[in-house]
Amino acid sequence: MLAKNVTATLVIRALRGDPDSFTKLVQAHLRPAYSVALAILGRPADAEDIAQDSFLIAFERLDTCREPERFAGWLLQIVRNQARNALVSRRLRDVPAQESSEELSSTSPMPDSSAFRSQLLAALTLLSPVRREVVLLHDLEGWTHPQIADALELSELMSRQHLFLARRELRERLEHKVSEVDDA
Amino acid sequence: MHDSKIDLSALDPAQDTERWHQLVESIAVRAFARRKQRLTVGYQLLSWARPVLAAAAALTIVFGTKALLSHNEPSVIAKKRFETAYVLAKWATNEERPATSNILQVLGEQNVTK
Numbered sequence: 001m002l003a004k005n006v007t008a009t010l011v012i013r014a015l016r017g018d019p020d021s022f023t024k025l026v027q028a029h030l031r032p033a034y035s036v037a038l039a040i041l042g043r044p045a046d047a048e049d050i051a052q053d054s055f056l057i058a059f060e061r062l063d064t065c066r067e068p069e070r071f072a073g074w075l076l077q078i079v080r081n082q083a084r085n086a087l088v089s090r091r092l093r094d095v096p097a098q099e100s101s102e103e104l105s106s107t108s109p110m111p112d113s114s115a116f117r118s119q120l121l122a123a124l125t126l127l128s129p130v131r132r133e134v135v136l137l138h139d140l141e142g143w144t145h146p147q148i149a150d151a152l153e154l155s156e157l158m159s160r161q162h163l164f165l166a167r168r169e170l171r172e173r174l175e176h177k178v179s180e181v182d183d184a
Numbered sequence: 185m186h187d188s189k190i191d192l193s194a195l196d197p198a199q200d201t202e203r204w205h206q207l208v209e210s211i212a213v214r215a216f217a218r219r220k221q222r223l224t225v226g227y228q229l230l231s232w233a234r235p236v237l238a239a240a241a242a243l244t245i246v247f248g249t250k251a252l253l254s255h256n257e258p259s260v261i262a263k264k265r266f267e268t269a270y271v272l273a274k275w276a277t278n279e280e281r282p283a284t285s286n287i288l289q290v291l292g293e294q295n296v297t298k
Contacts, residue, residue: 017220023212030208034197048197052211059215060222117194140192167190 001147002028004069011068014059026055029072032141032151033079039132040083041090042125050086054079073151123173130154131166138163234276240291241272 002010007028013021033054037047058065058075065074124132133152137143138159143151145159152159198204244265271290275282 014219017223019212019216022216022219023208026208026212026215030211031197038195044195044197048207052207055211056215056218059219062219113194120192120194135190136192136195139189140195164187167187170190 001032001072001141001143007071008068011062011065011071015062022059025071029075030055032072032137032143033075035136035141036076036079036133037083039124039136040080040129041087042121044121046086046090047083050083051079054082057082070150072147073153076151119174120170123170126173127166127169131162131169134159134162135166135170139167237272238276241269241276244269244272 002024007025010021010025014025030051033051034047037050037054038044041047041050054075058078061078065071067074124135127135130152134148134154137148137151138145145156145163148154148159149156154162247265268290274280
């Protein structure tokens, strides 16, 4: 994650029409945008689409970003809104996520990467949305608690608590899955 | 109870680094193009077209009604004003972007009739 003053400078330059600043802002924020979308939607392909759309919307409305140093939080709110809208549309027309309902192959005691990915996605669906966001931003994106707290408008203490509980729930779920496979 | 980091690398969207790099570039290029387009004079004018047309339609209806009620204007002129208002309102509600010549024609017809 970029320092706040660097982010602010990039936003101001982007507002002036500097193309390099657009690229640097996307480079720095696409992964967290994807993580937040994944936390809400649970499907990697959908999360990628929403992350892309959110950037296009964000840059169109860049003038409305009142605190350029808090661009990350502002962008993630757009991602959250877009993802929730997409989730509502999907629920109206669709069935539950296939990827999240995939089960481990009973013939492989050690999960391969694809099955493990499905297992992780399924385990994540059991967490509350905010815990999913916190654990993905911390353990996948490497954000610190102060950064998460700032972007998600939580206290650092709450961020730590969400992470602790998210990890515990994920471990329980993943260990339960492995023991199911061992028993089979 | 241990609280170490969970390995979520299986969910890493940038595992295919080449593809991820292309995605970043593609988003940046599209976002820049859209923002640039938004800043052009033409786009700004078009974005103003709808509210301006709606306001023009509303004003024409108000003045047309006033004219009808006051009986000071011949009914042909009042009728023409309503027709103008109808066309403007239709453009506004359908988010149409009529050519300048069409707008001038509609507004001009009203003045010619006058």
